[in-house]
Amino acid sequence: MTAPSASPGQAERAAISRNYRPPGAVVIEIENVTKLYKMGEEIVHALRGVSLNVSRNEYLAIMGPSGSGKSTLMNMLGCLDTPTSGKYHFSGKNVSTMTDDELADIRNREIGFVFQTFNLLPRSTSLANVELPLIYAGLSPGIRRERAEQALRDVGLGERMMHKPNELSGGQRQRVAIARALVNRPSIILADEPTGNLDSRTGEEIMQLLEDLYEQGNTIIVVTHEEDIARHARRVVRLRDGLIESDARQA
Secondary structure, eight states, rough: OOOOOEEEEEEEHHHTTTTOOOOSSEEEEEEEEEEEEEEETTEEEEEEEEEEEEEEEEEEEEOOOOOOOEEEHHHHHHTOOOOOOOEEEEEEEOOOOOOOHHHHHHHHHHHEETTTTTOTEEEEHHHHHHHHHHHHHOOOHHHHHHHHHHHHTTTOOTOOOTTTGGGSSSSHHHHHHHHHTTTTSEEEEEEESSTTOOHHHHHHHHHHHHHHHHTTOOEEEEOOOOOHHHHHSSSEEEETTEOOOOOOEEO
């Protein structure tokens, strides 16, 4: 006789209800990272020995008050800065010892950035803004256009490809920024306060778009100070005084 299958526990039911996706291979590995800044005669310890792993298929929020090291950690994760000490491996590559050119290549090929202020070229169309990372990647014009058009369709802007930023709403501009982040098919999407310049309704639409991207297999890291934004993530890392205060998965 076949034994009855065990019913899922509370954690499993919660994971199923939120479309939890099990993590894959580790893509980011930070070990005992410190970062010091010199401000005049003062030495600022922005990070004081942070260790953190992020796997593919994760949806992670990084939180912390002003001065916690949140922005410094974001810059580190995005290869915009390098540690004073400690180790940082991205997809198995040692970021800590890379040259500026090597860091730029990692940023363009492996990381899709979404910023609070959109960072779009004001005189360029949505299509041209989304194509920009592909130009740096050296792809041909035909492939660039095809992929940029598809990225814009994926974020619901198929009818706005030839519009410039001043012809779009704030939410539409952020969708263009997300399309640009996606177009190079990066290992992770790093979103810094992605709803900070949006009203609450539009912000919720953008968070739903990030949720959809996570469910499609993307790795999402959101840096935020807002609890309601962090609740969308499946894991929340909280920083205080340059250290990780807590690192917890949430249902």
